[in-house]
Amino acid sequence: MEEPIDAIDAVFGDRMRRFHEFLAEEEPTDYKELIREMLMKNENRLCVSIDEIREFDKGLWSGLLNEPSEYLPAFDRTLKDQAGSHFDPLNPAFRETDDPEFQVYHVAFKGAFGSHSVSPRTIRSTHLSKMISVEGIVTRASLVRPKILRSVHYAESTGRFHARDFNDQTTSFNPISTPPVYPTEDAEGNKLTTEYGYSIYKDHQTITVQEMPERAPAGQLPRSLEVVLGDDLVDSVKPGDRVQIVGVYRSLGGGANTSSSFFTVLVANSVYPLHARSTGVSARETITDSDIRNINSLSKNKDVFTIMAQSLAPSIYGHEYIKKAVLLMMLGGVEKNLENGSHLRGDINILMVGDPSTAKSQMLRFVLNTASLAIATTGKGSSGVGLTAAVTHDKETGERRLEAGAMVLADRGIVCIDEFDKMSDVDRVAIHEVMEQQTVTIAKAGIHTSLNARCSVIAAANPLYGQYDVHRDPHHNIGLPDSLLSRFDLLFIVTDDVNSPRDRSISEHILRTHRYVPTGYAEGEPIRETSTISLAVGNERLEKDAAEEEEEEQPMYQKYNPVLHAGVAAAQRTRGAKKPKILTIPFLRKYIQYAKSRIEPVLTQGAADHVVKIYTNLRNGQDTKSKRTAPITARTLETLIRLATAHAKVRLSKSVEVRDTKVAEEMLYSALFRNIGDQRPAKQAKVDKEVEDSDEDSEENSDDDEDIEADVRLDDDGDHLTAPPTGGRITRSQTRRVRQAGDSSQLQEPSQHEEADYEPVPQDETQESQETQQTQERMEQLTIQEPEIIGVPLSEQRTRPRGHENTISPDRLRTFNRIVSELLRDEQFQQDTGFTKESLFEAVNKKLPNEDLFSQQEFEAGVQKIVENGNIFVTDDGMMYGIH
Template sequence: MSEYLDHQMISLQEMPERAPPGQLPRSIEILLENDLVDTCKPGDRVQIAGIHRALPSKNTSSGMFNTLVVANHCRPCTKELASDAFTREDVENIKAFAKRDDVVATMTKSLAPSICGHTHEKTALLLMLLGGHEKNLKNGTHLRGDINILMLGDPSTAKSQLLRFVLRIAPLAVSTTGRGSSGVGLTAAVTTDDETGERRLEAGAMVLADRGVCCVDEFDKMLDADRVAIHEVMEQQTVTISKAGIHASLNARCSVVAAANPVYGQYDTSRTPMQNIGLPDSLLSRFDLLFIILDKKDPDHDRKISKHVLRMHSLRRTAPPPAMVGMSTDSGSTAARAAQMFIRVDAQLVAEDAETEILSADFIKKYIQYAKTTSAPQMSEEAASKISQAYATLRGKNEEYRTLPVTARTLETIIRLATAHAKLHLRGLVGVEDAEFALNMLYYAIFKDEVAPPKEIEDNDGARDDEDFGGGG
């Protein structure tokens, strides 16, 4: 009588930040059995305890044996916040903060506070982390709720720094670059198993970022043939593979945040935005927001930035060495602790006219996670009427100076942005004020202008300090 057990072979790789300088991270094969199967997925950070064994080899003349670890225990060390990570004090602080009038302004200036300015871009990243409301209709139609953002601009305008901040603050984020990625590397690849010789699928960056964020830097350096591969991912949010006798469909429900440079290196103001962008409309329409970030030669603005950078270099205290990413530094109890709401900011490290109220990274993470899991706003009739009228007006505007094509996807973009803004305030209904805020964000992204200055965003380019903020995750 034979008894069959579930088993799974995984490859455990050393954490990149712990690898010796100048060497590649080492890896070892792990055998998972019984209840340990499927306890982790590719990209997870785990701690595994097991027995190191040598496997018998058919070719005994060499005296070399393959080794693996038979796992006894697998503990995930991801940055996901569990439901029991919220204390009663956390929930009270979150609900009290959501009732404030300056929720968007305070959260925006607390995102990447070491970066001077870029208020609208930070607000868009905040709404992207919250996301819209995903819908699966009875007829099988899937309406995505994830928000895709493209930042295109001159070199040295902090685009990559904003991407790095998203990597630190998002619960699940995968980073890649345009030149270092191929089409199959972003979606999925068909490989051959060394042991059995059978074909198998290997997940790419966007499949690994399912229910998370995929950050793509140097998006313009990607080859056209590789860029076409992500068209399906960005709208249908699936990856369909039909290769080598394998027909599969993988989920890739992720938000895409990309950074790129203009076609000519620097943005040429004598040409239209579409000529500077140099990307096809079929791809641009899949991005909800496209921000053009210019390096303008303004003496006052340059003086403000230089003052901010020099102040950070001359007065900033040295931060402690970062802890191992994904690993807990507390060897004691695993009970949840209340997150500190605000961090202390040195008055010398902020602008003279700036407020010093900066939220902590832990509180921002918990606030975003709480808003995503507890709030599912529904569209009100007033907001639907407002969005419908604005969409009709937007379609009739001049097409020469717009950055994004206005299609039916733009209508869904307005709905997603309005829903994310309602989530930010923990509201159960999308109101007219949410629709107006979404329209202001969209007009700024398309025309570099707003319908009316939003009440909650004040574009104060004052310097911010990110003390105790950089290692938040």
């Protein structure tokens, strides 16, 4: 019997010697220094690269993967010996280190596991008793409990102590398990008393790792795997975390000798929380140097916001503002945690309410396929606890434990909720805390805890009556409480309006999509799913993925396909662009990831003042209260800040400027008033316009003092130059507008005092009247090219005397757009026979008091502008048709 024992000891000693030689190597990693750092930090787990073990000794590497129960004890024993040799109790650096003689040390592994990298779905019986790497998301976690390793007992009659070691398949690699029963008598029959203070225990916790939601095949339930954590690995993860776990896959038996079935677990050796690297490597793109160059070059494009927005769901026709809102949602604002404990969320929430068959669900589906982390659910198929968290009953221990819901699992991601209106009121109330505080607080069954649910919510719902009724107020159609609507930053109303040209375009696009066959597939063949499991684990994973992508540069733009990108073509025709630019989805993900993780814009004073002004105008606009789709509360102010910050991230800017707040204002007004136009009071809008012009002049002067021929857009609401304020000068920005709109050669050369922008100064009445007269004379010298008026030949327009051109001020144009938008939803102007220009002129003036009636010239200019924007279609015989 002595020879087999000596042979086994010799094999064990040989494995210890080979691993000792590996740790003694200083290249490529100095593990001696890592052992000293481990001791200084009073840790007991050393991370070793399995790739370096393969390079050092391939047999050692193969035995470790295929027979871990034979090699891991030798590795742990060698590490303990090395820790004892490096420990110096007299060294001050080791003053907090426990004596290695009484410590248990473990060797953890990282690197490429090759065919041993599996998921809960692909794990098989062939992996039993082997070391594997599993990737998933933690759904359940039990309480941390002590497990007995050695019990000590005292016999009073003899005065002697007795000890017993306990082994099972989760704490030891010994194939013989001891019964979990304390001894009550010694060999002589003397009664024993258990000494709990002298017994040795080990921390023990069980977690459930589920398959990644984005990797589960469509129509199949995600599979899960039980994982046992011990010692320092307990409490290293919580429900909702994405993790990579390296361990030994073992069977525990069925609990009865007559049962042929058994229970399998993964005994963890090392745990790598992926959420520590921004929602995980699995959902994180590897950004190369060429990608950073492309990202920086695209960010300098003045149309970067439009290019990225039209690259989102290019197959969906229209919905430009919704696509822009989705882009801003994926970027998000800046999250802030104040010293007083307050949490200011940076995630943006979006709600789409509209008629059926308006691509709401398709938009949600695209977010699922594009976002780095997104979880889909439906209103009817989700309960309140299913979205937040639930307290369940543990079958093994009989205890209560916490199970994470969809919003907790989507921490740092996006939750897509379809059919939001079908959810019951009781379940809907459960997400109120998540949408604002971004936490889930549970106080049930003796468990009181708070889980993080820092996620954005994008939801789609149908109106209260199935179809949106334009004759009712928005809150009568939506049917959701204001307490919930105020938590959504943007609420879009999507209606299915009858419009012959648009219906024809949409029908042709759908028919082209049904005839599309992907390259390499036969007609009707399902799309094959590609595996996305990486073979590397730990910190080396990012390095390997980056090295592979460096060899092949990823394209920035994708080739235009008229079948798949009809929505982009329609938007380009509206803007008059020639060739659509569509970013590839991988590059779009990288841009969003780069901007979201590295850019944290700071709000400037000018932007803050503009946000306050926008919020004040919205609160004071009592005449538009019934037309708003959502209530205006203090959360609306935070919405403006989040939208402006997200737009600054699009530009990769470190500061939020006034132009970002203007985009946020445009997005908010498009959602609140359904693109009706500017709903601000006329008097307040006029004052705001003057301030905006002054701010715009200051920005243009500071950005580009020398190049006054720069490409600057005209007024937001018109193509014509308006007169400056009384007593003002013609500023440089106004000079640019004139040069862009008409012939700049007829403009008089400004004096040296006119190089600076206009600043109002006190003047007496005589000087003010002279300044006004000079300004009017200078304005008369400007020749502005006017567009051709509908129904009036160009030759007849040229014969009109000066001073009677068809112009309209920006304030009057906003009022005109608002009235026409309301009229186009009236049944009188939605008939297939169309309407005349005269009937529209009469209907517009009926909406105004006598002192504010539009003149014929203003009406002609307003109609021309609406025709250019594509809201009204004019036939050759002069009939008009509204385009919604």
